[in-house]
Amino acid sequence: MGMPTLVTLLLVLPMVGFVLTALVGRRLATRAGIIAVPIIVLTWLIAMIVVYTALSGGFGEEGLHFTLYEWIPAGEFRVPFSLAVDNLTACLLIVVTTVGMLVHVYSVGYMAHDPGRWRFFAYLNLFMFSMLLLVLAGNFLLLFAAWELVGLSSYLLIGFWYPRRSAAIAAKKAFLVNRVGDVGFALGIMAIWTTVGTLEFGEVFELLPEQFHAGEIAPWMLFGIALLLFCGAVGKSAQFPLHVWLPDAMEGPTPVSALIHAATMVNAGVYFVARANPIFSLSPAAMTLVAAIGIFTAILAASIALTQKDIKRVLAYSTLSQLGYMFAALGVGAYIAAIFHLMTHGFFKGLLFLGSGSVIHAVHEEQDMDRMGGLWRKIPVTHWTMLIGALAIAGIPPLAGFFSKDEILGGAFENGFYLVWLIGAFVAFLTAFYMFRLMGKTFYGPSHVDPTVEPKIHESSRWMTIPLVLLAIPSIALGMVLGLPLGEGLIDQWLEPVFEHAQENLGLTHEPVQLFGIDGLIIIGSTAVAAFGIAIAIRLFGFHWPLRGSDTAPRPERVAELTQRAPALYRASFHKWWFDDLNHVLFVVIGGRIANGLWWFDRAIVDGTVNGVGDVVQGAGRDLRRIQTGRVQNYALGIAVALIVVAVYFVIAVAG
Amino acid sequence: MTLPETIPLLGWTWNDLLFLILAGTLVGTALMVVLGRNIIRSGLWLILCFATLAGLYALLGNAIVAVAQVLVYMGAIAVLILFAIMLTQTKGGPAALVFHHQAWAAAIAAIVIGGLLAIVDGASGWPLAGEFMRTSTEAVAALLFGDYVLAFEIVGVLLLAAVIGGVFLAKRDDSPETPG
Amino acid sequence: MSQTLESYLALSAILFAIGTFGFLARRNAIAMLMSIELMLNAVNLSIIAFGAFIPELNGDAAVIALMVMAVAAAEATVGLAIVIAIYRNRRTPLVDEYTQMRE
Amino acid sequence: MDGVPMLTLILLAPLLGALIIAFLPRRYPDLIRGTALLAALVAFALSLALLSAFDPEATGVGGFTFVESVPWIPSFGITYTLGIDGISLVLVVLTTLLTWISILASVRPITDRVKEYMISFLILEVGMLGVFMALDLFLFYVFWEIVLVPMYLIIGIWGGPNRIYATLKFVLYTLVGSLLMLVAILATAYAYASTTGSWQGAFDYLTLRGFGFDTALQVGAFLAFSLAFAIKVPMWPFHTWLPDAHVEAPTAGSVILAGVLLKLGGYGFLRFALPLYPDAAQTFAPLIVVLSLIAIIYGAIVSIVQPDLKKLVAYSSVSHMGFVTLGIFVFQQQAMDGAILQMVNHGLITGALFLCVGVIYERTHDRTIARMGGLAAHTPAYAAAFGFFMLASVGLPGLAGFVGEFLVFVGTFAVSPLAAAIAALVMVFGAVYLLWMFQRVAFGPLSEFLKGLGHHLTDMRPIEVLTLAPLAGLTVIFGLFPGLLLDLIQGPVDGIIAGLTASDAVAWLPWR
């Protein structure tokens, strides 16, 4: 069986799973996952084969590229259904399929009691299909299609519990906000076609730089294209100012949050910008913009995450923040670091979300951290795995997060984006802090759980704990496996070919890491910052020291006091900097007014004119019928007068 | 004794005098017809008016038409009209208000029309107008039964149709009839 | 004067005008009918006048005049019949009271 | 199958059906329904045969195949000439398909005066098919007007409470446009006859196409044609008859109205207005492009606040048809391809949406969005179908709607990025009104109003599924394999564009 067939299978299998589950799922009752889960496992196996072949250079320099059929043959505008696999794709495949598979397994347990679970698995399969298409797509339009399809599955899954109005609204919000970005994306694609006349990745990345260097494309045009494309990325990866949908997306079942809104879909933007590096890297302005947006989102989201009460929302904002990190990395030219962080983050954030799901399950669908606490004894597996995740995201060596995050900061510093580096470091501190705030409020200190629920708390089923454990492993080891030795790790070997053009364009030379030089200092610095953040969090929200077996009690009064000290900042953070309220006013209130106004205009003015004409005609008729008085003499006089007129006309105008 | 060729002092021919008299009578009687308050009197004035016209036709040397005028108009039409008047007199005698309220407008319109006609007649020469000549009855008869025989027939039919219809409309029949 | 076409035409014009006035001004159906007769006679007068002064029409004029008289007679017949018929329905000869149908 | 007058046969099928029904006793409504359905299906089958026999490569007569021509009114050179190219063919098949679907969809809702209804529907089909086939301007006009009467009756007799106002508005509005078009047609024919000195071929499309009329006539005639077509499409600001007509029309009526009647306008532009009067077309293109942009955005925004499901879909049609006119009048290959695709897709998708609205209306006798809610839980199959077509209408990739829209975008962008940018905003607005509508109808808890219906609120019946299934299938197929359509229409489109590029705009208009 040839590689193209295998790659195609990656798309076919989930699709088949979706269709079958959608058709017969309802009859499967409790065993709804019986089709979906195995199919995804199979997909994972195939994906691993493909990944292995790719990373072991099985596809050569250019990677695998093949066309299934001609999708849109519109005259000169021809878009094939073409798939491409290179190392970058491979890296994404690892995350997507692995996390995807684990989430499927986890869902078997998590959704065990939901009547609509068959829909859930169908949607999950649909998502897997869309996401795989997204990473395998060989041209812009196909990628855009997948882009929209993942949006669709995210819409369906966020709104999975549609009887809950908030869920339905959140789903709609996610779709719409994404659409805003997609407008730009679509326009960008059009711009590309009108400039180079093709949409195939390979050809575009060949032609565009050529024409640019040949001076056929002005820098502003290139910047324009990059900007438009970036809009899409901003939307999908929930960067400022389109970040508002992601927190609400937590209305969806937790596995969905883990899979779509942490590990895979939201990374699509990062992947896409990385994929389009030949374009971006040609426009310094674009790069700077990406970096700016990224780092700003990072700090913004982190600042909000500090004060949120809802466990999933904290994670959501942390996701935003981490994605911001990745964009910052892309912006400063540290592409490899970005993808590296994408992968590690995919795993540990997936872990954290699934863990939070397990917690929520344990306390009977309670998400408010103020009503948790002291859970670590009752759900040990969840606790330990989540602790690992927390340490990983905090960037504590030697866990995965440490390596990827460090490469980003290092890259920023190396490439001279000191401000980015500085903020990045601060965000690292915040991250460490709010993660352990989360841990503390959830697992340590006294329990605030509803007493009626308290006794019923128990560890989740195997279906859920096993995936947690499996995800914990990469969260610990992935960094060391791929990142060591620093700067020359596997990840670098894999991805350098992908980004070499970009490196040239940016004029970046990749000099080896000096452990006992500037890099060393940065490493120590960031680690220290993270440790400091953790320390403070522990002092405020408590901790359970595993080895010593002793506890550090939380100190709520201190927290209150601190919030008192900077009330404005606290409120700003707590109200998410009022973005949602702003949007509400702008789009719901004002937009609604405009729409209603236009409708009035349509009825009163446009249609009014039409009916007005009719009324005028009828009115004229009513007036004219009055001349028919019914009196013969009037008629005769009328005739006589008309006769005079005609006669005068003839005698004067005609005669002579 | 013989009358002089022209009337002394005035220098008119006798025909002219006759014309003037007839014309005056014509206009006068016609005015009486349309202005008379009593409709029956109007009818009588109409007869007189017809007679004057007969005179004018004679003056124009058209004997046969003059005769026909007397027979048809005075003998038939006028009488017919008088009968109709008798038949349609409301007990209240002659209607109080003879004229329609638009009489003044009517007068103006009529004067304008008359004026137009008169002016036009005067203003434009009649290219074919020649010397005055009498009309011989034979010629008329020849035409009537020659080229105009079709016309003659049609008039016959016309009168027949008029009579049939007139009889139907005028006759009082008591057949049950529901308005539709 | 009596030998000129214009004078007769003028006379007929006046007669026609009088007829017109009568038709426009009188309320009584029969009076209006009489006015129409006046108008027809005016036409006849001018026709005869043409006949007398235009050689080509000398004979035709008489024929036409006779025909017109016949037509006038027929019109009178029909008209009076109608007048009588409506008088039976409305009990009035005043035309401007026949206004059941209007507008 | 040369020799065989395929097109006439296709026209005859519904015509004969109507005649037969006219003589069927009205005591047996089911017999009448059956006959009507049969006739429509025969027409459909024949059109499929036509499709299979059609060869995109064949040049035929001036690019038209299956041409039949019979002298009709020789003294004026008026002939009965039919013929199709790819564009006509696509629309013919669309018409035959939607007709039998509509008749099927009418089986249950229409119980009163079935006979008249079915006759009207079949005559309507004859008219629509004729418009797409006619190659003689006079014949074209005749069919164009024939369409009017049955639709007038369908809305007026079987419509909603305010049907008479709506149907009179529809007819009069359309009539004003089309009558002026008649003058234009006659003027064109005479212009030809007076130059050539013979009426021979004065109404023959193929003869007139390349004739090159003088500017004054072109401008006048183009404006007259455009008015007629703009009202049918309908273009902003001539669209206000559409919401009324749709709201009052019975479901099947709306389906045909949106599915085919609106396409008559777009087809008219493509087939007649552009090729006959290229210079004038060039001249007025900017104006029409602007109007189209207004229609696209305006229609979408107004749709957002519609309280009535049908009104919402109607206004969305204004927006969607804006793409058609936009795509046509940027005179660009992709855009025109997209416009035609958009016509077909809009026919399928909006037709289906009206069917969906009809399904709920039949149960609730209400279309007020505010009174709906929670259908997804109680009528999952219905909600799924509705949602599917809703998403197709949003323009989701993989479904038909996307390709047409995107091609119009691309083509427009190549000509005027600004126009494309404005048009692209509809990606958001479109999603706003459709998703919001669907959220209010399908999601949330079951509304009190629907609760009140109790067991009357049933899920879709087999017959309803049967009407929607083919549309859904085609929506997917054309989404994945738009080539099926594009291969048919590419030739004609290139022809039209070639004709336009050869022409040059009249200079004396303000915006030139």
Next chain:
Amino acid sequence: METTGLLALAPLIVVIGVAILVVIVDMIRPGDDRLAGVVGTVGLIVALAMVVGVGSGDVPVMGGTYIRDPLTALLDAIFIVVAILTILTAPAYLRPRGLPLGEFTATLLFAIAGAMVIAGARDLLILFLGLELLVLPGYMLAGYAKRDGYSTEGAIKYFLLGSFSSAIFLFGLAYTWGYTGTTNISAVADALGQVTAISPALAMGLALLTVGVAFKIAAVPFHYWTPDAYQGSPTPVTGYLSVGPKVAAFALILRLFVEALGPLQGDIVNVVIVLSTLTMTLGNLVAITQDNIKRMLAYSSIAHTGYMLVGLAAYGAAPAGSPAAEQGLQGLLFYSVAYAFMNIGAFAVVTALQGVPGVTSQIASFSGLGRRAPVAGAVMTLFLLSLTGIPPTAGFFAKALVILSAVEAGGWASVLAVIAVLNAAIAAFYYLRVVVYMYMRDAPGDAKPLSDSWPLRLGLGLAAVATILFGIIPGLILPTTQAAAQVLLLAP
């Protein structure tokens, strides 16, 4: 072929003869309506056969006062068919109201004879007499329901104004005679052909003639009699009045203005254009506001006069003898044919509807007709569509033809074309309103049944078939109309 003397007059003689025969039959066997109808119908069919059989030539007969040329033949055929349709459909209305058929048939035949005289007249005197023979019976028919106030009121209005206009018309003729010195049409044409400058008197004559005929065709502002006369008359009479006298008056126009005064067409055309515009616009606008079907159709018939005048205007505006001129006249003639069938048809349906006395002619009485009498409803719809000008009906092609001619003529005439179509759109409103009542409103509980007899069915059928047939295959009569039109153009 060559037709001479009596042979040329044969159809006319037959019609008159039948008229008299009907009178006699009615005297012999009073009260036997059926017989009168049969005799009349048979006689007319014979006459029609003769019209077809005798064919046409181009030689005037009876001292050059009458001619049977293609135009005569066509017009005669129209008149005879109109008479047949009227006689077939009238009994349904007259019998229930105890109105005798004998006098009706006879009077109608006399009127038709008058129309036929006009059709073939080559002499102004004959023209005038024919006109009178046409209208006098018309007055009587209008007042035929002599017990009915409406009928007699309509009749007297019609009569008084009609006689008034006749006098005016006659005065106009007198002037023409005085100016040209002849009554023979071709001679008049010759004489006028030499005229270089029109004298005031001649201009006055033209004015008087124009007003006279404008009245007869009910052109605005000389239309006042039409609504009252049409509404008052018994419905079948209205049907006849709306077609017979109108078409005959147009025949008069063709013979007088086109043939005799042809050389002056350029001087008249402006008036025609103005009249046409006023006529169709006012007719349609006022028709919209009518609630009485007969009155509405009266105004609509005024509007149709306007459309026919468009053809005449095209003839006048186009250069003499140009194809446009021919198109104009042909359009006028074709329109007359189409109009005859669709309008009589429409009135026939009204007749059927009023088969039972007491059924008012309010449009509301059409309510639910589509359900009560599907066939009648369908046929009425057909006629209304044809009147609107929707294909494929005769009415549509007629409109298309006159509009085409106007477009060809160019200048103001082409503006007239646009006005005409806009008017057609307005007209659609009130025609379709009737359809609304028939199909979209429910019948009142006390709806009376329609009268139904085979002659009525036959008449309706004929009208319907012709309306649809001439719409689908106008080629059937186009050659005839064309030949007729050419006759007029060939005339000096």
